[in-house]
Amino acid sequence: MRRLILAIPLLLGACATGPTLDQQLSTFVGQSEGDVVTRLGVPVRTYETEGRRFLQFEQYRTVIVPGDPWGYGGGYYRRPWISPSTYATVRCDLTFTLRGGRVESYAARGDGCGY
Template sequence: MVQMLRALPFLALLAACAQGPTLDQRLSTFVGRTEGDLVAALGVPVRVHEADGRRFLLFEQRRTVPVAPPSPFLGYGPGPWGPSLGYWPSVPSVAELRCEQTFAIRNGRVETFTYRGEGC
C-alpha cells in the first residue's frame, strides 16, 4: 500500500505528459500508400485537381466549438426615459474551426501532404 502511495505522484506526472500523435505524425502514415487506401481512411475528397502529372486531393474537416462569451457589460448608457445604468448579459456563441488537408498523388501513391486552418 505504501509503495502505491509513493508511485502516485509519478503516475500523475506520467498521465499529464501522455498525448496522442501530432497531425504531422498521423498524416505521414499515408505517404507511400495508395490513393484508394487514403480515400478508404479519410472518405471522399471535397475537391480533386490534376496538374503536372499529379493529383491533388483536398479533404476538409469542420468542427463547432463553444466560445466563452465576454463578461456581462455593466455601464452607463441611454435608456428609454434618459440616461440610465444598464446591464446587458452576454450571449454564448460558437465558432466553426476548419482544417484543410491536401494530399499530392503521383503514380497512384501519396507523395506529400500539406494542411492549413485554425482547426488543425
C-alpha cells in the first residue's frame, strides 16, 4: 500500500504535458520587440499602421499521420493490407501586436498551433 501512495505523484507527473501555446505566448506580453526577436528570430513579415507594429513569424513542423489498419477502401472490397503511415507538414503563424515598442497582444493561426 505504501508503494502505491508513493507512486501516485509519479503517475500524475507523467500526465503533465507542459505549458500550452497560450501560456507560452503570454510570456511575450509587455516584452520589447528586441526581446521577441531574440527569442523567436527575425520575423518573416512586419507591418505598421495606426501606431501599431505587427510582427509575423511562421513555424513549420512535420507530423506523422498513422496509416489505416484496415487498408484502403471499405466494406466487402476492403484490401487486406495496412496502408502506410505518412508525413504531413503543419504550419502555425504567430502574430505579435506592438504598441510603443512593447508587445500588446498576440494571435496564433494554423493547423500546427495546437501543440
